[in-house]
Structure formats: C-alpha cells, structure tokens
Amino acid sequence: MAVKFLPSADSAVIVEFGDRIDRAVSDQVLGLAARMRASEIAGVIEVVPTFRSLMVHYDPLRTSAKELVGAIERVSTSETAPDRKRRLWRVPVCYERDFAPDLESVAQETKLTPDEVIALHTGTRYHVYMIGFVPGFPYMGDLAEALVLPRRADPRVRVPPGSVAIATTLTAIYPLESPGGWHLIGTTPIRLFDVHASQPALFAPGDAVEFEPIDAVTFATIQTATERRAYRPASTELSA
Amino acid sequence: MTAALKVVAPGLHTTVQDLGRYGHQAFGVPVSGTLDAASHRLANRIVGNDENAPTLEILFHGPTLELIADSVRVGIAGGDAEIELMGDRPRSLGGWRSVMLRRNQIFRVSRLGDAACCYLAVEGGFAVERCLGSASTYARGGFGGLDGRALRAGDALPLASEQATERAELGLAEPPQSSREWPIRIVLGPQQDYFTEAALKSLVRDEFVVSKQSDRMGMRLDGPTLAHRDGYNIVSDGIATGAIQVPGSGQPILLLADHQTTGGYPKIATVISADIPVVGRRKPGDPIRFIAVEVAEAERLCREAEADFQALVANLAPLRPTGELDASRLFEANLISGVVFDEL
Numbered sequence: 001m002a003v004k005f006l007p008s009a010d011s012a013v014i015v016e017f018g019d020r021i022d023r024a025v026s027d028q029v030l031g032l033a034a035r036m037r038a039s040e041i042a043g044v045i046e047v048v049p050t051f052r053s054l055m056v057h058y059d060p061l062r063t064s065a066k067e068l069v070g071a072i073e074r075v076s077t078s079e080t081a082p083d084r085k086r087r088l089w090r091v092p093v094c095y096e097r098d099f100a101p102d103l104e105s106v107a108q109e110t111k112l113t114p115d116e117v118i119a120l121h122t123g124t125r126y127h128v129y130m131i132g133f134v135p136g137f138p139y140m141g142d143l144a145e146a147l148v149l150p151r152r153a154d155p156r157v158r159v160p161p162g163s164v165a166i167a168t169t170l171t172a173i174y175p176l177e178s179p180g181g182w183h184l185i186g187t188t189p190i191r192l193f194d195v196h197a198s199q200p201a202l203f204a205p206g207d208a209v210e211f212e213p214i215d216a217v218t219f220a221t222i223q224t225a226t227e228r229r230a231y232r233p234a235s236t237e238l239s240a
Numbered sequence: 241m242t243a244a245l246k247v248v249a250p251g252l253h254t255t256v257q258d259l260g261r262y263g264h265q266a267f268g269v270p271v272s273g274t275l276d277a278a279s280h281r282l283a284n285r286i287v288g289n290d291e292n293a294p295t296l297e298i299l300f301h302g303p304t305l306e307l308i309a310d311s312v313r314v315g316i317a318g319g320d321a322e323i324e325l326m327g328d329r330p331r332s333l334g335g336w337r338s339v340m341l342r343r344n345q346i347f348r349v350s351r352l353g354d355a356a357c358c359y360l361a362v363e364g365g366f367a368v369e370r371c372l373g374s375a376s377t378y379a380r381g382g383f384g385g386l387d388g389r390a391l392r393a394g395d396a397l398p399l400a401s402e403q404a405t406e407r408a409e410l411g412l413a414e415p416p417q418s419s420r421e422w423p424i425r426i427v428l429g430p431q432q433d434y435f436t437e438a439a440l441k442s443l444v445r446d447e448f449v450v451s452k453q454s455d456r457m458g459m460r461l462d463g464p465t466l467a468h469r470d471g472y473n474i475v476s477d478g479i480a481t482g483a484i485q486v487p488g489s490g491q492p493i494l495l496l497a498d499h500q501t502t503g504g505y506p507k508i509a510t511v512i513s514a515d516i517p518v519v520g521r522r523k524p525g526d527p528i529r530f531i532a533v534e535v536a537e538a539e540r541l542c543r544e545a546e547a548d549f550q551a552l553v554a555n556l557a558p559l560r561p562t563g564e565l566d567a568s569r570l571f572e573a574n575l576i577s578g579v580v581f582d583e584l
Contacts, residue, residue, distance in 0.1 A: 006430035008480040009510035010538035014430050021475055033266075048265045048478045050502050055478025057265070060513055060542040065535045131268045132476060132502030135381050139476070176381065193267075195371055195383040201267035 003076075005069050006053075010060040013068055016053040021141060021169060026129050029054050030206045031081065032072075038082040041071045049205045050130045051139070086238045088125070088208040091173070091188055093164050094219040095121075099187040102152075106166070106183050109149055117185060120144040121211060126171060128207045136175035136193025136201040140209055143169050155181030162187045164211070175201075186211075189223035190233050208238060243309030244396040245362070248346060251303035253456075256366060256385030256397075257497075258294045261374035265501040271481065272376040272384065273497050275357050275456065275520030278549055279318040283361035285553050286315030286338045286410050293365040294375035294385070296397075298358050299456075300523070302349025303391060307341050313404040314339055314347075318358025318521065320415075322350045337411025337559055338363075340404050354420045355521040364401030378498060380457070408558035416552060419518045423531045424511055426484070427538050431474060431506035435486070439466040443484075443508060448492070448528045456498040459519070461528060465490030466508060476504045482511030482519070494528075496520060512538035514545035 006014040015032060018025035033049045036056065043063025048055040058068055095103060095118045107114045126140035133139075143166055151167045156179060159165070163174040165182035174180060175192035188211075192202045203209065214222070225231035257280065260273025274280040274297055281291040296303070302321065315338040316323050322335040326346040333339045333347075341347060352358050368375050368386055377385025386395060432440060448463035461484075472488045479485070483495045485505040494511065497520070511519055512533065522528065533541070 007427055007510075007535045008430050008478075008507070009427040009482055009512045010535055010542055011482070011510075011513045012478065012480040014478060016477070019475060046263050046265055048501055050477045051475050053477045055480070057262075057480065060539045061546060064539050130476070130502065131266065133268060133500060135264075135268045135270075137268050195381070200264065200269070200372060205266060 005065075005072075007065055008055070010065065012055050012057045013065055013072070014053050014055050015072060018052045021051045021129065023127060023142075025052050026127065026206075030084065032076055033205070034082045034084045035075045035078065036072070039071075039075045039078075041068070041075065043068065050132065084206060086206050086208065087204075087235045088210065088238050089203060090234045091190060091209055091211050092214040092218065092222055092233065093122075093186040093188045093211045094214050094216055095186040096216050099216070099219065100185050102183040103185045106147070106149065106185055110146055112146060117147065118213060120147050121166070121171070121185060122213055124210075126209045128203050128205055128209060129170075130205050131201055131203065134174075134176055134178050135195075136203075137172060138192070138203045138209070139170055139172055141170045143171055149183060151181040152183060155179060159184065160187070162189060164188055187219070189219050189226055190231070191226050194229075202233075242396075243312075243399040243402045245312075245399065246306040246308050247391050247393055247395040247397065248304040248306055249348070250391040250393055250395070251298055251349070252301040253299040254303045254391040255297050255377035255379065255389075256294045256368055256375055257297040257377060258375045259292045260497070261372050261376050261378070261384065264372050265478075268501050269372060269381070270378060270498050270501060272378045272456075273374070274359065274376075275497055276318060276355075276359070276517040277520075278517040278545075279355075279357070279521070280359040280361075281549065282336075282552060283315045283317040283359040286317060286336075286556060287313050287361045287363040288405075288407075288410075289361055289363065289365055293361065294368055296360040296366075296391075298349055298352070298360060299356060300352065302352065302358070304346060304348040305397075306346045307343055308396065309343060309399055309402050311340055311342050311404040312399060312401070313363035313409075314341060315361040315363075315410075316349065316358060317361075318352065319355025320351060320353025321355070321358035324348050324350045334411065336415050338409045340409065354418055354523070354526075356523040357521055362399055362401075363404055364399065367398040367400040380498065410556045411559045412552070412555055413557060419521065420526060422515075422518055423529045424515050424519050425533050425538065425541060426509040426511050426530045427535055428509045428532055429507070430477075430510070432508055434468055434472070434474070434506035435508050436467045436469055439468075439490075439508065442466060443492075444530050444532050448530075450522050450524050450526045450528060452524045454524055456496055458496055458499055459494040459522070461492045461494060466492055468506065472505060474504055474506050476502045479503050479507070480510055482513070482516050483507040484509045484511070494519060512541055514538070514541040
C-alpha cells in the first residue's frame with residue numbers, strides 16, 4: 001500500500017502506511033517516528049505513532065501542511081536511519097483466581113484449560129505497537145491464535161489498575177482505573193504510568209514485553225515495593 | 241501564611257489550565273489546556289502575564305474566592321463574566337478587564353452569559369507545580385493543576401506574588417462580539433471516505449445542537465445522524481483537537497481539550513484551529529453549523545485569527561478606577577481638595 005498523507009484540519013498530518021495491525025506496517029511507522037524525532041523539522045510539535053500511521057501535530061503559524069509533507073518525504077528517504085533504542089521488559093503477572101476475573105470464561109470460550117491459557121499468554125514475546133486510550137496504556141501483540149476472542153459483549157464500567165487483558169489479537173495492561181471491554185486474565189503489581197517519574201510511561205512504542213507468572217505472595221511483595229518506588233521490572237536493551 | 245485565593249465556593253467545574261501539555265501524546269497523555277485559548281491568553285495579557293501562565297478556567301457557573309494576601313490584580317475574560325465584589329451590597333467591577341483586590345475581600349465571578357467558559361488570571365500567576373511541563377488539570381488522569389482535580393470549597397490556590405504592582409487597570413472598552421452564531425469551519429477528513437454521500441452533505445447543510453452530554457473531553461452533537469458507508473470500526477489512529485468522530489450511533493462527537501490521543505472511530509472532519517476557541521465556548525443547547533474549507537484556507541484563517549487576537553490585545557487600554565472610593569489614595573494623588581470633600 002502506498003503511503004498516504006491525510007490532513008486533520010490545519011493542526012496535524014497523518015502519514016498512513018496501512019489499514020491493519022501488522023508488524024511490517026508498525027516498523028514503518030516507528031521508523032518514521034524515530035527519523036522525525038531526530039530531524040527536528042520546524043513547526044512540528046510532536047509525533048504520535050499508532051498501529052498503522054504516524055500523526056504529526058504541527059503549529060500552523062510556523063509551517064504549512066504542504067511544507068510539512070515535503071519535509072516528511074525528505075526525512076523518510078534520507079540515508080541515515082537513527083538508532084531505535086528498544087527495551088525488552090519482563091512483567092510479573094499473577095494469574096490466580098482472585099487476580100483473573102475472566103480467566104475461566106476465556107478458557108471456556110477458547111476450549112482450553114486455564115493453565116493452557118496462561119502458558120500461551122506467557123509463551124509469547126509481544127511488540128508494543130502503540131500507547132493510547134489512557135496515559136500509559138500499551139497495545140501489544142500478537143496473541144497466540146488460540147487466544148483470539150472478540151471483546152466482551154458487556155464492557156465493565158471500572159477495570160482496576162494493573163489488570164492484564166486480552167481482546168482480538170492484542171494484549172494490554174490497564175495503567176489506571178478506567179472503563180474497559182477486554183477480558184481480564186491476570187493482574188500485575190507494577191506501575192505502568194507515574195506522572196512524577198522522569199519518563200512517565202514505563203513502555204515506549206516499539207519495546208518488547210514478556211509476562212512471567214507469579215503467585216499471590218510475590219504479588220504482594222512487589223506491590224509493596226512498587227508503592228515505595230523501590231521496584232522496577234527487569235528490562236534489557238535490544239538491538240534494533 | 242502564603243499568598244492564596246481561598247475557595248469559598250468552587251463553581252460548577254473550575255480548573256487550573258494553561259495552553260496545554262505537549263510532547264507526551266505518544267505515551268497516551270492528552271494535551272488538555274484551555275477550551276478557549278483566546279480568552280485565556282487575553283486574561284493573561286490584561287494582567288501583564290506571559291500568555292501561557294496558568295489561569296482558572298470557569299465552566300458555566302463561577303466560583304466565590306477570598307483573597308489571602310496584601311493585594312492582587314485579577315483579570316477576567318470571556319462571555320459576560322464580571323468580577324463581583326461581595327459584601328453587604330455586592331457590586332460589579334466589570335468584565336474583560338483587570339481589577340485590584342485587597343486582603344480578605346471576597347469576590348465572585350458572575351454569570352457567564354452566552355459563553356460556556358471564562359478565564360480568571362492573576363498578576364504573577366498561580367504558583368502550582370508544573371506536571372510534565374504544564375500546569376493544566378487533567379481530571380480523568382488525576383494530575384496537573386491543583387491536586388489533579390477541579391476546585392473544592394476550602395482549597396487555597398497559591399499565588400506567585402504577595403502584592404499587586406502599582407499600575408493602571410487595563411481592559412477592553414467594548415467586549416468582543418459574541419461568537420455564538422458564527423459558523424464553524426472544518427476540513428473534511430481524515431476518514432471522510434467512511435461516510436455516505438448523504439452524511440457528508442448533511443454535515444455541511446444541517447444544523448447541529450450541542451448536547452448536554454458534553455464535557456472537556458468532547459461535545460456530543462444532537463441533530464441528524466451521520467451514516468457510515470460500511471462499518472464504523474477503524475484500526476486506531478491519532479486524534480487532533482477538533483476532530484469530529486462518529487461512533488456506531490451516527491451521533492457525532494467533537495473532541496475537545498481532554499480528548500484521548502488515539503481512537504478507533506472514523507473522523508468525518510476536523511474543526512480548523514482558528515475556530516477551536518469559538519467551538520470551545522459553545523454551551524449545551526447552542527446551535528452549530530459547519531462550513532467546509534481546504535487546508536490552505538484553514539492555515540490562512542489561522543493567521544487571520546492570530547492577527548485579530550493581536551488587534552484585540554492592542555485595544556487593551558488603561559481604564560478609570562472601578563469606582564471603589566479610596567479617600568486616602570485620592571488625597572495622595574491630589575485629586576480632591578478638602579473643599580470639594582466638604583461639599584460631598
């Protein structure tokens with residue numbers, strides 16, 4: 001699919017690479033985001049990567065859509081691609097009954113046992129496609145095919161923070177209490193968004209995430225340490 | 241005690257806002273900031289502040305505040321809002337102007353008239369901590385402004401300055417023309433191809449009305465439903481302020497300051513940046529008509545709106561005192577003699 005430039009009035013240009021959730025499309029989006037951040041084009045306020053497009057917010061008093069599209073085209077074809085720093089995060093998740101309100105129903109709907117659901121969920125390394133919906137909410141994929149389910153018919157008004165959820169081909173963690181229609185199969189004691197941290201969101205688009213099962217006792221220990229800001233999940237730098 | 245404005249009554253939804261929190265949308269953090277940046281900027285200019293200094297955004301019904309400091313200069317801009325001095329005989333000190341207040345004076349912001357919001361600036365600004373580079377309150381996320389929430393009775397809003405400077409009060413001789421009936425200019429897209437021809441025609445032909453189900457995140461529009469060509473789910477993409485998204489119901493939602501950074505409904509059109517403040521001050525029940533323009537025209541209109549704003553600032557002029565008799569100051573200024581005083 002050819003790259004499309006779509007206007008959002010006179011305040012943003014969307015650079016659209018595709019119309020589906022796809023790793024190759026995501027790599028194009030994140031590649032352009034890195035190039036844009038490295039090049040500091042005049043009038044660009046910020047760039048927001050999504051599954052399939054990069055939204056470029058701009059100041060119409062400092063540039064125009066026409067100039068901007070030209071600059072984006074030059075940046076995207078320039079020889080030097082900046083290093084994309086990516087991290088692999090290991091996220092502890094408690095999948096025990098009290099921490100996983102929808103694990104049973106997911107097992108039933110997928111014709112698996114709860115243990116098989118957990119094994120499939122922890123057996124995949126996920127890609128952080130984008131962050132949106134609420135501050136710090138990571139959309140990650142792709143789920144093992146056997147776990148793919150539509151969203152719940154009956155969305156919850158309140159999903160507790162730390163809930164680990166699945167829906168369609170994706171998995172996510174709710175950073176704050178919010179409404180939500182995904183299936184809740186576990187809970188993590190870690191904090192995904194802390195407005196007082198130098199980098200408020202733990203994950204960045206492009207990072208990788210693996211889930212590790214923990215029991216309720218470990219959950220409580222990590223939760224206490226997290227509240228004292230004395231715990232950070234393990235992570236390692238990945239080469240691009 | 242530190243200089244503060246004490247909240248006697250909070251009003252309906254009064255929050256600290258500035259021009260917004262930029263640079264964190266890639267992490268899902270909304271921009272927030274004022275609904276009507278033009279009035280916020282003017283309120284700041286009236287008291288001699290930087291345009292990005294935090295102000296109080298007052299929605300629908302104003303707060304009552306008490307000054308806990310020697311003196312403060314406040315500026316009010318938006319709708320028909322005026323500063324009203326409380327006491328045995330409450331009296332208005334006017335709107336679209338600055339006013340000097342003294343220790344323990346209690347004042348309130350009167351009815352806003354035909355605007356949803358107005359802005360109260362204080363000379364020197366409010367001394368609230370910046371969060372991710374901005375003082376704007378994002379109530380859903382619980383951060384920014386004063387404790388990440390709207391004002392409550394008993395709050396003390398810290399002031400950066402203990403005392404007002406000595407200078408003439410500034411204001412507009414005439415309030416700006418009401419924008420309630422102005423058409424709202426839009427650029428179609430980014431997903432206009434998800435809608436039927438009939439929906440695209442209806443968008444620029446029919447009248448919409450601001451629904452009661454509106455908040456700082458978005459404004460629902462009553463009126464004709466806008467039909468999708470086939471399906472209303474898109475793979476999530478970015479959202480700009482002013483985007484008009486249409487969920488399955490066909491009832492459009494115009495996204496405002498606290499909108500999500502990304503979303504999965506198609507956006508039929510986006511309000512041009514010049515008209516974001518105009519739409520931000522519309523109230524439930526107000527009519528909205530849309531006119532479609534091209535991007536280059538929207539960019540020209542943005543420059544024009546900025547020039548209009550600068551002209552408004554240039555019109556700010558020194559005003560006569562608010563009528564508060566202060567005999568000792570009048571004597572000092574040699575404006576009245578004992579004889580005249582006797583005749584009074």
